[in-house]
Amino acid sequence: MFTFLLVVHAIIAALLVTVILMQKSEGGGLTTGGSPSGLMSARGAADFLTRATAILAGLFIAMSIALAVIAANRGGASIDTSLARPTTPAPAAGAPANPAAQPGGNPAPADNGAVPLAR
Numbered sequence: 234m235f236t237f238l239l240v241v242h243a244i245i246a247a248l249l250v251t252v253i254l255m256q257k258s259e260g261g262g263l264t265t266g267g268s269p270s271g272l273m274s275a276r277g278a279a280d281f282l283t284r285a286t287a288i289l290a291g292l293f294i295a296m297s298i299a300l301a302v303i304a305a306n307r308g309g310a311s312i313d314t315s316l317a318r319p320t321t322p323a324p325a326a327g328a329p330a331n332p333a334a335q336p337g338g339n340p341a342p343a344d345n346g347a348v349p350l351a352r
Contacts, residue, residue, distance in 0.1 A: 235303055242296045249289040256282045
């Protein structure tokens with residue numbers, strides 16, 4: 234159910250972006266006069282794209298709230314630890330920090346098959 238609503242929410246978001254981008258740019262904002270056919274006139278309010286934007290925005294907000302409520306009330310949800318790095322135990326107090334170290338304090342040469350870079 235949650236996944237289905239999440240897909241519907243994504244579709245509504247894509248439609249909302251599409252409808253907003255299809256609208257004609259009026260410029261100037263809502264408070265700076267403008268032409269009588271602007272957003273606040275009867276003709277502008279009856280425009281199909283304006284109504285579609287309002288409906289899709291309302292659906293988007295309602296779906297956002299519904300998904301938040303459903304996500305908060307989901308039972309049995311736990312944190313996924315499948316990608317957690319394994320923790321290595323800390324060395325004991327008397328143990329050397331590097332077990333491969335030689336008694337003289339110099340680390341043992343590692344033979345991992347790597348070819349040294351020429352300088």
